[in-house]
Amino acid sequence: ASGGANIAVYWGQNGSEGTLGETCGTGLYAYVNLAFLSTFGAGRAPVLNLADHCDAPSGTCASLAADIASCQAAGVKVLLSIGGGALGYNLSSPSDARDLAAYLWDNFLGGEGATGAPRPLGDAVLDGVDFDIESPSRFYDDLARNLASLYTRAPRPPRWGKTTYLLTAAPQCPYPDASLAAALATGLFDHVWVQFYNNPPCQYAAAPGDASALRSAWQQWTAGLPASTVFLGLPASLEAANSGFVDADTLASQVLPMVEGAANYGGIMLWSRSYDKDSSFSVKLQAALQNRNKPTVHFHAFSTSSWALGHADIIAGVFAGVLLLFLLLITYFLCHKKHHGHGQHPPVQELTTPPKPEPSQKKQRAQHLKRYSYSEVERMTKTFAHKIGQGNYGDVYKGNLRDGHQIVVKLLKNCRGNDKEFLNEVASIGTISHANVVPLLGFCLQGTARALIYEYMPNGSLETYAFSNDDSIEENYSLWIYWEKLYEIAIGVARGLEFLHGSGNANIMHLKIKPRNILLDQELCPKISDFGVATCACGKRARNPLKMRGGEMAMMHLKKFGAVSSKSDVYSYGVMVLEMIRAKRRINVGADTTTKYFAQWLYDHLDQFCNSISDISDETRESVRRIIIVGLWCIQAAPANRPSMSRVVEMLESSSTNMDFPRKSIEWKAPATAGAMWQVSHGASVRK
Numbered sequence: 050a051s052g053g054a055n056i057a058v059y060w061g062q063n064g065s066e067g068t069l070g071e072t073c074g075t076g077l078y079a080y081v082n083l084a085f086l087s088t089f090g091a092g093r094a095p096v097l098n099l100a101d102h103c104d105a106p107s108g109t110c111a112s113l114a115a116d117i118a119s120c121q122a123a124g125v126k127v128l129l130s131i132g133g134g135a136l137g138y139n140l141s142s143p144s145d146a147r148d149l150a151a152y153l154w155d156n157f158l159g160g161e162g163a164t165g166a167p168r169p170l171g172d173a174v175l176d177g178v179d180f181d182i183e184s185p186s187r188f189y190d191d192l193a194r195n196l197a198s199l200y201t202r203a204p205r206p207p208r209w210g211k212t213t214y215l216l217t218a219a220p221q222c223p224y225p226d227a228s229l230a231a232a233l234a235t236g237l238f239d240h241v242w243v244q245f246y247n248n249p250p251c252q253y254a255a256a257p258g259d260a261s262a263l264r265s266a267w268q269q270w271t272a273g274l275p276a277s278t279v280f281l282g283l284p285a286s287l288e289a290a291n292s293g294f295v296d297a298d299t300l301a302s303q304v305l306p307m308v309e310g311a312a313n314y315g316g317i318m319l320w321s322r323s324y325d326k327d328s329s330f331s332v333k334l335q336a337a338l339q340n341r342n343k344p345t346v347h348f349h350a351f352s353t354s355s356w357a358l359g360h361a362d363i364i365a366g367v368f369a370g371v372l373l374l375f376l377l378l379i380t381y382f383l384c385h386k387k388h389h390g391h392g393q394h395p396p397v398q399e400l401t402t403p404p405k406p407e408p409s410q411k412k413q414r415a416q417h418l419k420r421y422s423y424s425e426v427e428r429m430t431k432t433f434a435h436k437i438g439q440g441n442y443g444d445v446y447k448g449n450l451r452d453g454h455q456i457v458v459k460l461l462k463n464c465r466g467n468d469k470e471f472l473n474e475v476a477s478i479g480t481i482s483h484a485n486v487v488p489l490l491g492f493c494l495q496g497t498a499r500a501l502i503y504e505y506m507p508n509g510s511l512e513t514y515a516f517s518n519d520d521s522i523e524e525n526y527s528l529w530i531y532w533e534k535l536y537e538i539a540i541g542v543a544r545g546l547e548f549l550h551g552s553g554n555a556n557i558m559h560l561k562i563k564p565r566n567i568l569l570d571q572e573l574c575p576k577i578s579d580f581g582v583a584t585c586a587c588g589k590r591a592r593n594p595l596k597m598r599g600g601e602m603a604m605m606h607l608k609k610f611g612a613v614s615s616k617s618d619v620y621s622y623g624v625m626v627l628e629m630i631r632a633k634r635r636i637n638v639g640a641d642t643t644t645k646y647f648a649q650w651l652y653d654h655l656d657q658f659c660n661s662i663s664d665i666s667d668e669t670r671e672s673v674r675r676i677i678i679v680g681l682w683c684i685q686a687a688p689a690n691r692p693s694m695s696r697v698v699e700m701l702e703s704s705s706t707n708m709d710f711p712r713k714s715i716e717w718k719a720p721a722t723a724g725a726m727w728q729v730s731h732g733a734s735v736r737k
């Protein structure tokens with residue numbers, strides 16, 4: 050009903066705001082809270098106060114029933130908000146809470162009415178109760194529990210068709226809320242619209258344009274209410290609150306990108322319809338969002354109207370543009386270099402190296418994860434009709450979103466972590482947005498069912514291309530990775546890993562870097578997959594990060610080279626790129642085996658190896674040499690001697706012709722050389 054943003058609004062405190070029917074008719078709102086049942090509890094007769102819209106005690110509010118029905122017919126949920134700022138209410142005991150719950154159920158929801166007295170809103174059956182409790186008092190948790198239990202009762206047949214009711218709340222942004230903490234801790238609330246206004250310690254500070262206080266409060270609220278969707282509550286105009294107003298453009302461009310990454314982000318709550326009508330805030334906001342979502346560059350083969358994907362297009366487009374420029378410059382520099390030297394330090398980045406895209410900027414625009422019900426997942430996958438793979442944590446199915454966009458669903462099995470752990474994990478994966486990381490589009494959490502929804506990578510994994518023994522693939526030049534592509538893949542994976550390791554504040558160790566976890570999009574652009582999933586699938590096992598990730602590579606690494614760190618990924622990356630080179634040009638490195646002493650052999654025969662590749666340009670030959678030297682740096686036995694992934698990216702992108710050589714590592718001579726390790730890690734004995 051509300052287009053770009055899901056908006057909840059309060060209606061009822063000002064006659065000039067227009068009728069309820071008009072409010073819903075704008076199409077701007079998904080939820081309307083009737084404000085307020087302002088008197089109740091402790092022996093008071095409950096009073097519905099809708100200002101000058103109608104007079105409940107004299108029965109004139111019953112005429113709202115038709116408006117409520119028209120709102121509901123248009124898909125707008127209408128709730129009764131209890132409380133508000135007048136403070137003529139409190140609950141005195143658990144039985145007081147039980148009585149109020151019964152009163153609300155009988156007079157506004159699905160109950161029959163104990164006394165047969167006329168219902169204040171006539172025959173209207175509201176969609177739920179909203180707690181806007183602004184004075185601390187106990188027993189609101191009892192009220193929530195009593196309402197939830199009444200909600201499960203059969204509705205009054207046959208007139209009441211409704212079977213589901215909502216519980217919502219509007220706490221203040223300091224966490225936890227003084228009035229509602231106990232009620233919210235019941236986990237029974239569907240939606241929680243947090244008031245980020247009239248609260249300077251946790252609201253947006255307009256004067257310096259500082260969102261840090263809001264951000265940290267938002268993180269507390271979204272993490273603290275995993276079972277609810279959380280809305281950003283804001284004033285609809287400067288006049289609507291003493292402080293905390295954020296104008297629509299700033300909200301769309303700066304604040305929303307920051308909060309939308311939360312898996313349980315629900316939308317925006319506005320105080321109130323009256324101010325919104327005067328300021329046209331939500332109209333401006335929807336326009337700003339539409340502008341923001343408009344894709345300027347279409348880089349993917351698919352097109353979509355969804356915000357998240359349109360935005361991904363823009364990111365990919367910008368990235369592609371910068372990348373293209375960058376590759377042109379690299380080519381230019383490679384044409385002008387001559388020789389490499391031998392030394393002990395990874396070369397420093399040259400001043401002339403063109404700037405690389407700044408992935409951390411992209412993180413701010415983290416995509417908006419969508420939560421799907423299990424039946425939606427079934428529909429997307431045509432009841433799991435097309436299984437494309439199987440991992441340690443579940444089966445992978447191909448499917449389609451409603452707009453036709455191809456996706457895969459990873460249906461997780463044997464999940465042991467609780468819902469909160471799962472949601473936290475999903476939220477953190479969901480904020481990761483980088484051209485070389487497979488994007489998580491959504492998830493499902495319903496009962497015991499858990500699934501992750503990713504963008505579909507039509508060209509499968511790098512394993513199929515770079516490491517297949519299938520000769521038919523090798524003969525098919527459209528499928529076989531050529532040397533230039535190999536260089537692009539090496540840089541792409543390095544950039545993705547650099548981002549995961551921290552350049553985008555992600556701080557994620559992958560620990561399973563291997564060709565099977567590098568997927569290729571339609572342009573054969575590499576995207577790292579399969580990170581973070583194990584933790585969210587198996588929260589208990591997460592205590593052992595190695596076991597949880599099934600990280601055979603990291604396990605071996607730990608055994609051999611000590612503690613696991615991001616340098617373990619660097620090692621795996623080095624092994625992978627060297628083996629890509631080996632697989633591309635099968636070469637006899639001695640009497641032993643083709644792989645055992647490959648690193649050692651490459652070190653001794655680098656020029657010979659590069660010169661033996663006859664079908665490439667000098668520039669590409671230089672790129673291959675660069676990958677090999679970087680690979681040799683990465684597989685240094687001592688983690689401290691390996692470069693960081695940022696350094697790897699710098700080295701690969703550097704135009705220097707004087708790349709330093711690493712020390713010859715004693716490990717390369719041992720049986721567990723890079724090549725041998727690869728065989729163990731990815732051979733039949735270990736592979737599931």
Ligand SMILES: Nc1ncnc2c1ncn2[C@@H]1O[C@H](COP(=O)(O)OP(=O)(O)OP(=O)(O)O)[C@@H](O)[C@H]1O
Pocket residue numbers: 437438439440441442443444445457459487503504505506507509510561565566568578579599
């Ligand atoms: N987004 C995707 N697009 C296309 N294929 C995918 C996608 N994600 C996974 N796959 C395919 O599904 C299969 C299973 O993937 P999954 O990541 O679950 O397991 P895995 O990486 O093979 O094993 P593990 O669980 O040990 O990491 C793989 O063959 C992979 O190529």
